[in-house]
Amino acid sequence: QVQLVESGGGVVQPGRSLRLSCVASGFTFSYYGMHWVRQAPGKGLEWVAVMWHDGNNEHYGDSVKGRFTISRDNSKNTLYLQMNSLRVEDTATYYCARGETYYRFWGQGTLVTVSS
Amino acid sequence: SYELTQPPSVSVSPGQTARITCSGDILPNQYTHWYQQKPGQAPALIINKDIERPSGIPERFSGSRSGTTVTLTISAVQAEDEADYYCQSADSNAAYVLFGGGTRLTVL
Numbered sequence: 093q094v095q096l097v098e099s100g101g102g103v104v105q106p107g108r109s110l111r112l113s114c115v116a117s118g119f120t121f122s123y124y125g126m127h128w129v130r131q132a133p134g135k136g137l138e139w140v141a142v143m144w145h146d147g148n149n150e151h152y153g154d155s156v157k158g159r160f161t162i163s164r165d166n167s168k169n170t171l172y173l174q175m176n177s178l179r180v181e182d183t184a185t186y187y188c189a190r191g192e193t194y195y196r197f198w199g200q201g202t203l204v205t206v207s208s
Numbered sequence: 209s210y211e212l213t214q215p216p217s218v219s220v221s222p223g224q225t226a227r228i229t230c231s232g233d234i235l236p237n238q239y240t241h242w243y244q245q246k247p248g249q250a251p252a253l254i255i256n257k258d259i260e261r262p263s264g265i266p267e268r269f270s271g272s273r274s275g276t277t278v279t280l281t282i283s284a285v286q287a288e289d290e291a292d293y294y295c296q297s298a299d300s301n302a303a304y305v306l307f308g309g310g311t312r313l314t315v316l
Binding site for chain 2: 125127129136137138139142144149151153154187192193194195196198199200201
């Protein structure tokens with residue numbers, strides 16, 4: 093069965109960096125585009141970034157462009173999100189999700205708290 | 209920039225029909241997808257490509273579109289349907305992905 097397991101969340105000070113990981117299993121990882129979607133506490137869903145299946149295309153939401161970098165290692169079935177220059181407003185649960193333009197499968201999320 | 213607009217809340221009694229709308233200028237040109245999210249859980253896909261229902265999703269969930277508005281219809285609402293519902297769309301290259309603000313469905 094398809095599984096997506098995020099890790100790497102935690103408490104970090106504003107301006108610092110954090111890297112999230114999402115390990116995939118149960119499907120051929122290299123066949124699928126992968127996204128990061130976040131949800132601030134008590135708020136709605138916000139798209140963060142996408143990387144195509146072959147790693148040759150990536151796109152970002154406006155609020156993270158220039159600060160976050162999505163990457164993947166198809167040999168390790170792992171998706172990453174490098175988050176730099178973190179802000180208080182980046183506090184959220186970060187989900188990885190499988191799909192090109194919609195998401196059939198989601199991980200359970202990892203919580204990132206940006207606070208001094 | 210594009211936006212997707214949903215009503216913040218919808219309330220219905222058990223057995224009634226709930227309709228949740230999602231509007232946006234992008235919608236006539238792109239598919240819309242719907243997710244259900246219950247407290248403490250990740251979102252779950254319930255409708256994709258406007259009208260398709262993934263396996264395991266009850267038939268009481270259906271989608272439709274008219275112009276710049278798409279609608280999620282939940283027939284014969286059950287208590288277990290109480291959740292937040294989000295619409296989502298994207299361009300074909302996923303260069304941008306949009307979510308609606310979400311609608312909280314309350315079953316009275």
